[in-house]
Amino acid sequence: MSAKIEVKQLRKSYGSNEVLKGLDLTVQDNEVVVMIGPSGSGKSTFLRTLNKLEEPTSGQIVVDGHDLNDPKVNMNKVREKIGMVFQHFNLFNNLTVGENVMLSPVQLGKVNKQEAEFLARGLLKEVGLEDKFDAKPQSLSGGQKQRVAIARTLAMKPDMILFDEPTSALDPEMVGDVLEVMRNLAKEGMTMIVVTHEMGFAKEVADRVIFMADGHIMEEGKPEEIFNNPQNPRTKEFLNKVLNV
C-alpha cells in the first residue's frame, strides 16, 4: 500500500470564519475512508478541497505525488483521476444519460465516440441502468440519478472517488441501490473517501472511520473501534444521537 493522498495542516476560512482548523490525513491506495460527524463540522468542505473545488487557505495537499500548491501542476489532469459524486447528483440537464457518461472521455480525447458509447453502456449496465441510455436526467428517480452520476465518474477511470453525502438527498427506499453500487466499488479495490450519515455502510465497508467536529479530526480508527469503543466524548455524544433514534 502506498499513500494516495497526503494532507498536512490544511486550513480553510471564509472571511473570519475558520471551517477547517489544521487537518492531517493520509489515505492509502485501495483504502475506503468514511467520514462522519455533525452537520457543519467541515466534512464536505474538506472533501471539496481535495480536488480544489474549494481553494484551501493554507496547508499542503499531495495527490499521487502532485503537490496541489505547485503552480505547474495541471489541476484538470489531477481531477481526471479523482472522481467526485455529489449530494445533488449534478447530472448535466442538457444531455441524455448516455451523453452525461460519454461527455468527458470524448471531450478530453480519451476515447472516440464509438468506444465511449460502448464504455458508457457497459458502465450503465454495471449500475443497473442499461435501459436508460437515451433517457433525460429529468425522467429519473433520485437513486437512478445518483447511479448515473457514479457511472459518469467511472467513465474517466479514476484512481479514487470522493463521495459527498451521496445518499442524503434520496428517499429511503432508493438508498440501498446506491450503497450497493458503492459496496461493489469498494470490493473491487477503489480508493474511496465517503462523507455520509449511513452508519451501517460505515461499519460494513470502511477500512477506517474518521470522526470530524468543529473543523478538527477528533478521532479515527477501524469501524469496530469507533462504533464499539469510542474514546473522544464528542464521538460518544454524536454516536449516541445518531444510533439511538
Added chain:
Amino acid sequence: MKKGRIGWISIVATFFILVGLALVNTDKIHADDNTYQIGTDVTYPPFEFANDKNKYVGIDIDIMKAAAKEEGFKVNVKPVGFNAAVQALDAGQLDGVIAGTTITPERKQKMDFSTPYFKTGVVMATGKNSKVKDFKDLKGKKVAIKTGTAAATYAEKIQKKYGFKTVTFDDSDNMYSDVVTGNSVACFEDQPVMQYAIRTGIKLKIITQPLTSGSYGFSVKKSHNQKLLKQFNAGLKKLHEDGQYGKIVSRYLGEKAVAAQEKEHSQNSFWDLWKQNKDALLGGLQQTLVLTILSIIFATAFGVLLGLMGVVPSKFANGLSTVIIYIFRGLPLLVLALFIYTGVPNLIGQKIPAFVAGIITLTLNEGAYTAAFVKGGIEAVDDGQMEAARSLGLPYGKAMRRVILPQGLKIMIPSFINQFIITLKDTSILSIIGILELTQTGKIIIARNLEGFKIWTMVALIYLVIITLLTWLSKWVERRMNA
C-alpha cells in the same frame, strides 16, 4: 483546451471583422472628395420639403443644385433637420447648411455666410379664430417656436417682457399643429415660410408686420470650406444674372405651384394616402429592417461577449463588463445617438455617416441589455453543473460550452426575443440623426401633406405587422430549440 479557445477567438474575431468592414465602408463614402455634404431642414416649405414622390425640392435645394451645376461641384443634400444640421456642421459631419438660415451676428461667430439669397423677417401667427391681437394678449399663454431658428431667438428675447411660455419643436409642421389644435396660442416663424404655409392650407393667420428684417444665407463652419463658399457665391451671382433665380422662386411661390400644394392637402382618404405614399413608406420600412437586422447581429455578438466577460473567473473582465453595461444601459438612446453622431466626430476629426452611427448606437445600447440577461442566464444555471463538469477534469471553457451555455441559452431565449423586438422599435429613435427609416419617412410625408393622424396610423400598423412577424419567427425558433 485548444478547441475551446479557438471557438471563442473565432467569435471575437468575427465581431471585429464585421466592425472593420463597417468602418472600411465608411472610408469609401468619404473617399469621394468632390461631393460636398450639405445639410438642410426636414420641412421648411417652400425652401425645402419632400414632394409627392418623396424627393427633396424647394427654393434652397434648387438654388444649391443650380449653383453647384454652374460651378462644377457636386452636392449631396441631406434633410437632417435644422437643429441637427447646425450641430453636424459644427461637428464637421456636414460641409455646408442651406436651410433658410437667417444671417445673424450670433451665428456669424460660428459660421461663415454666403451673400444673402432671400429677404425675410419674423412674423407671429395665431389660429384663425384667435382673440390674440398683439403681444400683450400672450401673457401667461403658451407660444410655439422651432429650435434654433431666428424666429425662436426673437420670441425668447421678448418672452420676459410679455410674460409668455415657450414650447419648442423640431419641425415647422409640429409647431403649426400645436397652434391649430390650440395647445399654443401663437407661433413665430419667418415671413415667407409662414405665408406659404397659410396659402397652402394651414389654418393660421399672420397678425404682425415683419418684426425684424433679415436675409437667408448659405453657411459653412467658420474658417472651413472657404472654397465651397466662394463657389456658391459665384454660382449664385450667375443665377441672378441669367434669370434662373427668378424661375426657381416662381416655381415654388407662383400661383400654380401653390395651387398644386393646396390640392394635395385636400386629397385625404386613407386609401388614397396609402397609394400615394406606399413606395416612400415601404422604402422607410426597408431601411428600418436593414438597421434592425444589422443591429441585432452586432448587438447580440457584443452582448454575448460582454455577458461572458461578466462571468469568467477574472476580476478585471468582470469589472470591465459591469462598467460597460452600466454606462450604455444608463444612457438614453437618444443621447447616445446624438453623442456618437455629432459629439464623437468633433473628437476624432472624422465624419461618421448617420447609418454607421445608428448601428453603433444600437449595438452599444441593445448590446448592454443583452449582456445583462446573458450574464443573468448563465448565473441562473445551478453551480453544481459547473462543479460536476470541472470535477471530471473538463477545463473551464469546455465546461462552459458543453454544459453551462446550452442550459443558460434556454433561459435566455425569451429575453432575446424581447430584445429583438425592442431593437426594432428603437430604430425609430435614429430618425433624430436623419436616417430615413420608417418613422423619419412618416415625419417627412406629414411635413408635406399634414395628414398626421392617417400617416401615423399607417406607420404604427406597419410596425405592428413587422413586430408580429418577428414574434412568430422567434417563437418558431424557440420551439425548434426546445424540441
